[in-house]
């Protein structure tokens with residue numbers, strides 16, 4: 001979808017009660033608003049709507065036959081299923097869960113926070129960085145909803161997560177001193193073809209169409225920080241990012257974690 005994604009995005013309050021939040025977000029993100037209750041299927045004045053409710057923030061492409069809305073919901077069934085099915089072990093192994101008490105991970109490409117959440121669920125403290133303001137706002141809303149959830153497990157996991165809405169490379173050096181591992185998942189090359197993932201990909205392709213392709217720089221930056229390891233998530237058969245051979249890789253069916261070991265974890 002060519003063009004400036006931000007210029008094609010608008011904010012829509014889903015109810016009268018959500019109007020103050022919608023106004024605040026419109027000002028913060030510098031986005032226009034469409035009348036409250038506008039349906040994405042009928043909207044002609046934008047290519048995507050950020051749908052604002054009192055508690056949630058969802059993004060949906062406009063037009064008929066477009067995929068449904070995407071929101072950050074850490075309590076959703078698929079997050080719980082992944083946990084039960086043990087999908088998260090490879091990621092935990094790659095960052096070194098169990099090698100150090102309260103491992104501190106700097107997730108430099110937070111996105112919708114799935115991997116950050118998995119790492120926090122495995123016991124790590126996770127500081128996430130997301131530079132796209134709309135993605136960061138969606139993630140912040142998801143964290144806030146989980147914080148106020150009556151589900152003790154959910155609230156406990158997000159208590160180990162924090163978010164900075166900025167480029168990870170602008171992080172304060174004092175934050176870097178506290179990190180053991182930098183985690184990178186810079187690309188939306190998706191590995192499973194489920195309907196939920198296709199929906200997410202379509203939205204992110206729209207939203208991130210103008211973002212710089214600077215993942216090689218990000219890896220070079222990470223490798224020069226005072227951390228014990230840098231972990232890069234890659235599609236299973238892709239070449240190592242920036243052609244940099246990792247110390248070792250943890251391989252799954254669809255993804256691979258390239259681990260650059262810089263020091264011991266202790």
Ligand SMILES: C[S@@+](CC[C@H](N)C(=O)[O-])C[C@H]1O[C@@H](n2cnc3c(N)ncnc32)[C@H](O)[C@@H]1O
Nearest residue numbers: 109110111112113114115130131167168185187
């Ligand atoms: C593939 S997504 C990450 C998905 C994430 N791992 C998850 O589980 O939801 C990549 C994200 O990284 C963000 N990003 C890329 N480079 C960044 C940087 N230098 N600093 C902060 N965020 C960055 C993009 O805006 C995008 O939202």
